[in-house]
Structures are given as structure tokens and as C-alpha cells.
Amino acid sequence: MDVKNKNRIGYKKTKVGWIPKEWDCIELSNLDVTIEDGDRGKSYPKQHDFTDSGYCLFLNAGNVTSKGFSFENTQFVSQERDELLRKGKLKRGDIIITTRGTIGNFAHYDDKVNFEHVRINSGMAIIRNQDDGVSTYFLMNFLISQSFKKVIHRLTFGSAVPQLTIQLINFFPIVKPESLPEQEAIAEVLECWDKAIRNYEKKIEKKRTIKKGLMQRLLSGKQRLPGFLGKWQEVRLGDVCEIIMGQSPASLFYNKSKEGLPLLQGNNDIKKGFSCPHYWTSQITRLCLPGDILMTVRAPVGEIALSIHKACIGRGICAIRGKTASQRFVFHLLDNSVNAWKAFGQGSTFTAVNSKDIRGFQIAVPSEVKEQEIIADLLSKANDEIESLERKLAILKDQKKFLLNNLVTGTIRLPRFRGSTTSNRTDGD
DSSP, X not given: OOXXXXXXXXXXXXTTEEEETTEEEEEGGGSSEEEEEOXXXXXXXXXXXXXXXXXXXXXXXXXXXXXXXXXXXXXXXXXXXXXXXXXXXXXXXXXEEEOBSSOOOEEEOOTTOOOSSEEXXXXXXXXXXXXXXXXXXXXXXXXXXXXXXXXXXXXXXXXXXXBOOHHHHHTOEEEEESOHHHHHHXXXXXXXXXXXXXXXXXXXXXXXXXXXXXXXXXXXXXXOOTTOOOOEEEEEHHHHEEEEEOOOOOGGGBOTTOOSEEEEOHXXXXXXXXXXXXXXXXXXXXXXXXXXXXXXXXXXXXOEEEOOSXXXXXTTEEEEEESSSOHHHHHHHHHTOGGXXXXXXXXXXXXXXXXXXXXXXXXXXXXXXHHHHHHHHHHHHHHHHHHHHXXXXXXXXXXXXXXXXXXXXXXXXXXXXXXXXXXXOXXXX
């Protein structure tokens, strides 16, 4: 239970936590809201009824995520099949909640969604707000707040397949300001941050597209830099780089006091950019140095990062260190060759590459190391621009999360709606 407003004058305790006294906390069933699940009748589409394109988008579990809608993988049903189904068809403004498997993901079917005909599957429900005293945008923001996630956790049942029923959804405790203008103002503030976040996401996507095109031109030699006319050479990776394969450490070398060198192992570390090693040892001789290229050699093969410190490398990783080629150029070249490693797949239970595969990997490099370095500089600059935008995006998301969780519970009040609740708060709030 959230207690940060416990000692504040003008706040009251509810099922969701402490909220301003003039705010309401009522069950969803007491609002003019319709709860509707998907059609589970004999007309429910079977696998052969789905197509990659069509009349009506039929939502699957991957389309409603913890971050709202995702349409990377979609399936459709025909108009004939759509008309056979009795319920579960979305209307603009509807809120969707996942009710089976992954519980409590929400998405808002507003005007930003480009599909005109959409249906939910049997593991979802529709919350349709028809209450004149409740802003749908405020309601959506409250439902995705941290305070409400705790409610979802309490209500969910089922150990093998967690689920929520329509009856339980009707019991949802909903917090709302008594004033509709305050609800709308809160929603507008949060939408400002959402808009800024969407703009940064578009900028990042555009920069990534530009970088991808730049990589394809510069790393293939199709676009040459001024002043460089020398031919490119086809070489094996092992001819121009030193390849250091990781090794499996004995458990007796683990140092729980985290003294010595960090041990980097497998895909989890590569996803973290090799900045958060989870084991430590001082007895392994297979080492990477700052600036070395680190690549996963087990599924998924070919994910790379640059080492930021001296470390021991485990069995799932190899280190690549330039000898006669620019190490940074090779890094960008490998970053553009992830799919090529799939051809080296070995093993029935997992994909892997061995040292022979890596050393024999064919690459094309400019004959002059200086040209390699300039190309690496250009691509590194493109990476830096993307990373700068990603840092700003992360800050915006943190700000949005902070505002969301505090505005919808009344911990923070917008200036024009501050009344006795905030004017009488205790010191330190």
C-alpha cells in the first residue's frame, strides 16, 4: 500500500492508497462503463481463418503489451468472419485489457490507431467508458499507473494460467478527481509528455534508417571517401584480427566478494553492453581489454558490443582484437553482418559458431587503414547521435512515469486545482 501521503492533511486512505479527500475511489461497476469480453462461440476463428492482411485486425497476445499497442505481428479475418462474431468489436475510445496469461496489459483504441476494424481475442476484455463524469484518457492513465498494478496483482488468480474475469474487472477500484476539468487537465499534461516521447522515437527511427543506409554504402565500398582510390581486399577475419575464445570457469574460481576481474558470460551481458558482469574471478586467463570487440558465439550468435573494461570472458563470448585492420572499422563491419552468422549455425539444441568459423569469416576492407578509420569515425558519430537521442528519450520516459504515478493519485496537484489538500500539506511533501 502506497503510504507516501499518509501523514498529509487532506488525504484519505483507499483501496488504492492515500488520495485527496475531495477525490473519489469507487468500483468500476458504479460508473457508466460497459465491460465486454471476446466472442467465444462457434464462430470464433480457427487458425486457417487468419490471414496476413484483410478486413478486420484480430488482436493477438503480442498486440497488447505493457507499453500499449504493438503491431509488429498482425493477423486478420475476413469481413464475412467478422460479421459472424457477436461481440468483441472495438469502438474508438475503448480500453483493452489482457485477461489471460499475461494479465493487466492495457491499450487505448484512440484516433492514433490506423486500423478501422479491430476485434479482441478470447484472452482480452473491452472497457467502454460512457460516463460523462469520467475522462477516458484520465481513466486509461490511472489503469497503467503503479498504484493500479498492485490492484491487478491482488485480483489475479490461477497459478498455471493467470486470469481475470469480467466480474473481477467490475470490482476494480477507480480513483478520480471529482472535477472533470481536473481529470482532463491531468490527461493533457501526460499527453504532452507522450507527444514528446513519440517525437523522439520518430527521430531515433529516422537516424537509424540513415545510419543503416550509410553503413551499407560505406562498408561495401559503393560510396568512397574523397582522396581514397585504393582497392578493397577480401580477407579472413582471422588474418587481420586476433580471436580470443572464452572459456568455462571452474566454480572454485568464483569470488563472491567481487574482488579481482569481472567475468562476462553470454547473451545477458551483451544486452547490458558488458557493463554489469554478474560473476567475478581472478583465475581465468582468457581476457578482453577495453575497446575489444565482444561477440556472442552461442544463440543468438553475432550480437556485439565494445568492452569497456578489462575482464575475463566466458564460454559464450569471444573477443576480437585488431592486428592489421582498424578495430573500430571491424566493429561496424560485424555490426552490419549479424544475419550472416546464422549460416554458421551448429548443434540441434542451440546455434553456435566455433573459432574456425570466426577466423574464416570473409570480410572486405579498404587497403588503407586510414580510410578504415575515417569510415569508423563517420559511423561512430552516427551512433553517438542515436545514443544521445536515446538518453534524452529515457529521461522523458522517466519524467512521464513520475508524473503519471503522482498526478493520477493526487500526490501532485496541478496549480489551478490546488485546494485545501495541498495548501495544508506537511513539511517535506
